[in-house]
Amino acid sequence: MSPAQARERFRSGERVPTAGWCRGWTQANLIAVPKRLRYELLLFAHRNPQACPVLDVGEPGSWSTRLFPGDLRTDLPAYRLYRDGAAVADLGEVTGEWRADLVPFLIGCSFTFERALLAAGVPVRHLEAGVNVPMYVTSIPCEATGSLSGPLVVSMRPVPEHLVTTAVEVSGRYPMVHGAPVHVGDPGAIGVRDLARPDYGDAVEVRPGEVPLFWACGVTPQAAVLASGVDYAIGHLPGHMAILDARDDDYRVA
Amino acid sequence: MSPAQARERFRSGERVPTAGWCRGWTQANLIAVPKRLRYELLLFAHRNPQACPVLDVGEPGSWSTRLFPGDLRTDLPAYRLYRDGAAVADLGEVTGEWRADLVPFLIGCSFTFERALLAAGVPVRHLEAGVNVPMYVTSIPCEATGSLSGPLVVSMRPVPEHLVTTAVEVSGRYPMVHGAPVHVGDPGAIGVRDLARPDYGDAVEVRPGEVPLFWACGVTPQAAVLASGVDYAIGHLPGHMAILDARDDDYRVA
CATH class of the missing domain: 3.30.2040.10 (PSTPO5379-like domain)
Structure with a gap:
């Protein structure tokens, strides 16, 4: 199955962990934070590179990136919504929750x-x-x-x-x-x-x-959102990843 | 010579390229930008990792970092000041120019x-x-x-x-x-x-x-400051590096 095909199935409502899906392609964690926090998030990732390797970053309010040409609001199997340092809902799509100031970061995943x-x-x-x-x-x-x-x-x-x-x-x-x-x-x-x-x-x-x-694990930024009382953030539901248009071999070093 | 000794000599006015100085220690490029641009700078570095490997980042207005326990305003041999996308002065120290909103980034250097x-x-x-x-x-x-x-x-x-x-x-x-x-x-x-x-x-x-x-080369961010018309920034004078309290072997991989 291609990443585009998998994204379409998730967009159609399939809610399942993605381990083993699209063998040969790269999977990624999602963390989207308000623009005001984007520097902090990128710096946190830089300071914790083993847990938070940044594969791609979107523009504020955007819902696709170079490596994820789908719709980040609907094309993951499931999401977790955070408010004021608490997980408040697990959702199948987050179109209504995707505020115009959210900046999406895609973080590497060991499924890869x-x-x-x-x-x-x-x-x-x-x-x-x-x-x-x-x-x-x-x-x-x-x-x-x-x-x-x-x-x-x-x-x-x-x-x-x-x-x-x-x-x-x-x-x-x-x-x-x-x-x-x-x-x-x-x-x-x-x-x-x-x-x-x-x-x-x-x-x-x-x-x-x-x-x-x-x-x-790339869920680490979500643990930081919880521990730090971040007012608003959207992550993937752990294990329910974004599947990228990037080969796993792209991240292999000699 | 230790990094602290070298920094003291530069603080005392010695103005010289640092190639060959403090053999065994790490040298770094400096680029300090207004806080408003710090996310852009960090993202630019992330997107151009071979040219802009970020070794350390300071807090806004600070003039020392974990790896550079000296004074970033005085302890490099020479500096270059940028205004509105132009290099406007080369200076021996920048105490008066170090605005309270500047965020310093230290970028790896091939002298290392x-x-x-x-x-x-x-x-x-x-x-x-x-x-x-x-x-x-x-x-x-x-x-x-x-x-x-x-x-x-x-x-x-x-x-x-x-x-x-x-x-x-x-x-x-x-x-x-x-x-x-x-x-x-x-x-x-x-x-x-x-x-x-x-x-x-x-x-x-x-x-x-x-x-x-x-x-x-870690002068690349200064070229971006020029090309992008950044209103205010301070870099090192190319070749006149910050010498860090970090061993060159710290950056060697197996």
């Missing part, structure tokens, strides 16, 4: 390197299970700006011990879509108490002989 | 990898000659933002043919200080008419058997 993991023989449990990837709010603080701060959010994939090195190396070749894991092993070391209860997405089984690997 | 070039056996002509590096305005347009556009500026180093590969590989390990050359060979192909007449810095000899190598 899952094809490469599979090709290297690394199993991806949430794909096997047909569910959303589990995501967790950690105890690791992001580097703040004047008005934006918050915790690092991570995605988790359980990897057989003998494939940990492979998973690190393969994902490390995609630095613009989070790159190598930020943590391997003990969830408690990064403040994750219970793998069975993710903050976003679905829990997946961690089998004997498997190690949890944690990757920086 | 010259130690690595020398260690790999690649001669650096402007160091041998004790002059400033030659810099040229090219015909390559930067990716614009709404209000900032301009040409790519490059620095040039002549390299013996048998060392071109080495120079490419070694500098390529420093992506945050411009990385590998943007062009190897014919100056005319990038709109440089006469190597003997650089737009900034000093001409250097290109000997028989040597090839000119061109690296993206």
Whole structure:
């Protein structure tokens, strides 16, 4: 399926996590903030590049970008609306909520390197299970700006011990879509108490002989919107990504 | 010499290009723009990462940053003041010109990898000659933002043919200080008419058997300030850099 075809299905109402969709194409997180905060958001992204790699930025009030020639208000499977530092609604489209001063940022997503993991023989449990990837709010603080701060959010994939090195190396070749894991092993070391209860997405089984690997996650700006009491913002519903007209190989380095 | 010692000498009035100074430490370009333009500048940098890798950003009106604990108004050897898209003065210090709304950006500089070039056996002509590096305005347009556009500026180093590969590989390990050359060979192909007449810095000899190598240069934001008619900005005098409390090895990738 092409990105344009997927966007049309989401525009028609399909509401589903996008892991495994449009294999070979790049997926992205959305965070749209009022123009007044666009510098802070871009600086926050610059200071936290592993969690917030900026793939594209739109003009104020626009709903498409160079890499996303669809309609950002309707062509993702689902959205989360924020007011005054609280998530107030999950919505299937946000045409009425897309204020004229919103500036959309598209941030890299680790779904982008899952094809490469599979090709290297690394199993991806949430794909096997047909569910959303589990995501967790950690105890690791992001580097703040004047008005934006918050915790690092991570995605988790359980990897057989003998494939940990492979998973690190393969994902490390995609630095613009989070790159190598930020943590391997003990969830408690990064403040994750219970793998069975993710903050976003679905829990997946961690089998004997498997190690949890944690990757920086592009939901991190939404955690900053929450923690910083931002008055108005629109994100994607975690795991329900924007699918871009860009190949995953475009973000692979040698 | 430590960066703090060098900064003190510049603060005391020494006015000299900084190539070869504080070997082992990182040098940076300065561009300070009014707060109103800070988003545009950061976005311009993000869209032109090879020319404008942002190493550090200060708060509005501040004159030091985390990596530059000196005084940005006095601790560079020389400055260039811009008004309404024109360079209006070269100054030894800019205390009186440092308006309260200026936001300083520190941008990577290719001087940072010259130690690595020398260690790999690649001669650096402007160091041998004790002059400033030659810099040229090219015909390559930067990716614009709404209000900032301009040409790519490059620095040039002549390299013996048998060392071109080495120079490419070694500098390529420093992506945050411009990385590998943007062009190897014919100056005319990038709109440089006469190597003997650089737009900034000093001409250097290109000997028989040597090839000119061109690296993206952190003077590029100053060219954008000129081309875009920015009403007020302060840059360093090209080649007269900010010396940071950061090791050049901090910007080396494996």
